[in-house]
Amino acid sequence: MTGLVSLFRRLEGPQTLGRGPAFWALFALVLAGALAYPLFSDGYTVGNTVYFFVWVFIALSLSLIWGYGGSLSFGQTAFFGIAGYGYGILTINFGAAYGFTWIALLLAIGMAALVAALLGYFMFFGRIAGVFLGIVTLAVTLMLERFMAQTAGPEWRIGAARLNGFNGMSAMPPLTIPWFGGPIPLFADVGLYYVVLAMLVLVYLGLRILMNSSFGNVIVAIRENPERAEMLGYDIRKYQLITFVIGAALAGLSGVLYTVWGQYITPSSMGMTAASLPLIWVAVGGRSDLTATVIGTLVVLSGFQALTIYGSQYALVFMGVLLVLTVLIAPNGLVLGVIKGITKLVTRRKQEAA
Amino acid sequence: MALLQLRDVNKHFGGLHVTNSVNLVLEQGEIHCLIGPNGAGKSTLFRLILGEHHPGSGQIYFAGEDITTLKSFARIRRGLSVKFQVPGVFKGLSVRQNLEIALQSRLHGAALDKEIDRLLAFLNLEAEQAQLAGNLSHGQKQWLEIGMAIALKPRLLLLDEPTAGMSPEETHMTGEMVRRLNAAGMTVLAIEHDMAFVRQVAQRVTVLHLGQVFAQGSIDEIVADERVAAIYLGQAHA
Incomplete structure (x- = not known):
């Protein structure tokens, strides 16, 4: 019990912006809005919104x-591709029965x-550190893209799954919930929206706890x-x-x-453009804060x-x-800069009132 | 009892023989100062003791254990601790968090908070605890790093020019700090140029010159040694 309490206390801390009742009230409000949103929209639009959430991870x-x-x-883009292809290969071979898609999800992430x-x-x-880390990881990403792009021939297959070169792999089953009245496939619609939203909230809160723990302290150190x-x-x-x-x-x-969302993946999702875009969302939002990253990503991505x-x-x-402007004007991120500005203003008002 | 022992330690950088058959014994409980002209090999010797460099030949013993091939973090966990020459604080984090990171592997919860408060008082940094460490004055950064180094409760504290860039008053306060730590049982090895500081704290002094142990003794013996005065004036080419 005390362990659980100390875990919840880690939701706030020096490594994450936002603390106190005001922040959590706002969080609850945004969450309530996100939960209610499908009630005021149609399945197609809600399904498209999922696309934005997908990239936040x-x-x-x-x-x-x-x-x-x-x-x-x-x-990151290489790992994105490995897991995406991994899910495709697994589910095309073993199908979606008995909730296997969820196991495939875990296995693909494991890969x-x-x-x-x-x-x-x-x-x-x-x-290897600093800029060299960037070079090595970029090389791995591009190598993987080149490799997948040349798998067009029929000899490139894993079981029933054709890799299909530049055209990519498609027609893998969506995430499917096993149910008594027959399995429920989660196409890009309201069902998938709630599942991904739940994952997003869990990952966001989990990372807040992790970064404010002693582990997070060592990471920023x-x-x-x-x-x-x-x-x-x-x-x-070891920590790195x-x-x-x-x-x-x-x-x-x-x-x-x-x-799962589009039921297809191609090598270009591991290309140079795909590798650069997340960097821009995160840099523009404010890479050193989770909340700024989430907001920045959703705003920039929908703008894009x-x-x-x-x-x-x-x-x-x-x-x-946008990236150049961010680096010049607010190197720590535009969203982060705005949030910090507001916080400063509020504390000054409070001090003046006191 | 010898706490730290260097046996015939050698280190080459290319053709440069920076550490030349150094034998050094540090007794448990002493404050030992390492002096010598620039380029004598003092900082290299520290890096060898800390495992940032590995000797070409020779052994290093700590509390009786051969630590010559151990990685740095493993040496720290055995009871070594260091304050670098250039203050190595976590600039983007608050003073309090700097100390928390140093203490968190040893203490948790309320005991951790209490120890941070005690250290802040010891370092005269209570008023600055919420500030970013990067905004501290140079002397305060030095103290904060000393605080982080002693937070580990080391058996041996290595100080690389702890008073560099400090005013005479700050230097004196630092000396008192070191003496209090020593009185509480900590062995100290310090590289220092400030002779007032050396005189204030050192029980034994080793002079390093051209990578070799040139002289050793009490501060009075070292000051009286004409050969030592000569190397500082650049007259000896031993």
């Missing part, structure tokens, strides 16, 4: 590894985590000064590796949900989507401009 994984841990990784553990072991224990952190007796490479694996699992969750209607190439150019 990969954004959070970058916030964890880059914003909190200080290691820039281009590898991404396993690859991250191997790659991370060689990187961190080989003392490594970002601030790795030598000092090690000289306090922490095996920093664990963070990297957790991040890969989250990126993998994004990958599976993306595949709106722009794409008028021309996808222009939308990409706009994204680049």
